[in-house]
Amino acid sequence: MIEAINEALDVSMERDDNIVVMGEDVGYFGGVFRCTAGLQEKYGKTRVFDTPISECGIIAAAVGMGAYGLRPVPEIQFADYIYPGLDQLISEAARLRYRSAGEYIAPMTVRSPFGGGIFGGQTHSQSPEALFTHVAGLKTVIPSTPYDAKGLLISAIEDNDPVIFFEPKRIYNGPFTGYYDKPAQPWKNFDASLVPEGHYKIPLGKARHVTTGDELTILAYGTMVHVVEAVCREKGVDAEILDLRTLVPLDIEAIEASVAKTGRCLIVHEATRTSGFGAELSALVTERCFYHLEAPVERVTGFDTPYPHSLEWAYFPGPIRIGEALDKILSE
Template sequence: MPNMSMIEAIRDALDVAMGADERVVVFGEDVGYFGGVFRVTAGLQRKYGKTRCFDAPINESGIVGAGIGMAVYGLRPVVEIQFADYVYPGYDQIVSEAARIRYRTAGEFTCPMVIRMPSGGGIFGGQTHSQSPEALFTHVTGLKTVVPSNPYDAKGLLLAAIADPDPVIFFEPKRLYNGPFDGHHDRPVASWKGHDLAEVPEGAYQVPLGRAVIRRFGKAATVLTYGTMVHVALAAAEESGIDAEVIDLRSLMPLDLETITASVKKTGRCLVLHEATLTSGFGAELAAQVQAECFFQLEAPVRRVAGWDTPYPHVHEWSYFPGPARVAEALRELVEEV
């Protein structure tokens, strides 16, 4: 199997989907001729033409609205929001239209579209290029929300999202585009080449939505996380010396509650980790679900480690991110707590 970066894996997924189904169209700001600001869609317009991969005006509401119309009338659009921070002008279209079409038409129409967006920090983009707004979408019934942590999953999850009959929000952690990240550096510690999860099969395959995976087995505590923070959690488990089990959620909605609860019932302790702001972040929902399902097995309260409750800091970006040291400290405190 070829080794791929996450950028290459996502591009390959789009190429496979477009080659197999002429209903799949890709569009957004600068995704056509230029190939996207991160070069994810490079070469797709040249291969499939300007009617299958094309540029859109700087109008997120229009991009999402056009995608909804295409989806309802039989196409399978994959639209790109250039940065997750830019999605807010299109949020009403997503929440009021895309998410509700199946219900409001009693199943007569569905909205098979994917909304891709680079998320999270790591490029010193400040407040308008670095947000992690996943909780705004997991709250909305009718949407599915996906966050891959590696090239293999990125391709398989995207192909599953494109095949899904309902709208899928697909977050792409920018810090993982070119290589895995351990939280200590301002860029990936290495390329994905040689990394086992960089081995990406050629052709079509799917990673099912709603199914988590255990990245590290352990007995002392469970860490629930996704995206970039999967790699930080793995580094923190080694640094702390704690026998922690690390679960990569992959899909936030639908959520693999079965894998989560089985792990927490085994370990008796749970730490929730994400890059987004702490208050009302998706970690709060995870903590509530764990408390409800595993109350009698918990040996300590569920802990959360996350970003600050502040506007996104530019200069202090690397203090804002939960890094291995902060997570390791929380793990030690969690295991010692009675």
């Protein structure tokens, strides 16, 4: 996924001189996760440049750049650091098009690693996606594969609205073979040709069918896509797994069609439960698919606690909790 993101930035910058990459350590060092490696050398210090440690300043500068015709791609080093820039994102970027009656736009894509998987504790592992889905004017994208990461990032960069692009760092270097309580492993037999060279786009607002099935629908995104797929495979559950890919805009048509077919719905995400995006998904499914449901909608999420450092694996939805939810929903 790191290489795919780097390629998306490279392809986009080569096609459009107005695209600039900015953030802490993104230039000479190539980013803390190396997603911007080699870009400054290729495009120069005026298009790929380091910033002060000021997330508010990074976001504010990007808003101004977008209003003046550039397409900035600021990186926030960890999603946990994005909070100082919330006012600029909510009060300026998200509202600029409406406030100016379309005279100005904020075509910026804010990239940031999010979620757990590196024992980063409370300041390097949060999943704040629900905050941004609540803000009218922002789009929220979360890929789960290298192919999607590249295509979605190119689409986000070319979009005329501000996009929050969260990258699950647990799968930066390939998904694990099983669950959170097992060491990360490289993708086995991964075919690099699955990520095409050059420019391609995946439309925002289109979910991906990971598997098709008849017993229930599972809604997930990011790292959780791989977790639920592994659990269903080991339990022999015939699930239809939808990788949402973009939370806003949401592919509600795909969700409705799947739940109408299966009659059951399980939602899985690693963010905290209360007011998490799963609550919105549950409400939408209940409102739109009530007469198709054969069991209540279930959620498996992170806990409503401060982020645990040493107990990271216990915090994440894993095989035990997801397995229990599957048994419950299928027995009703």
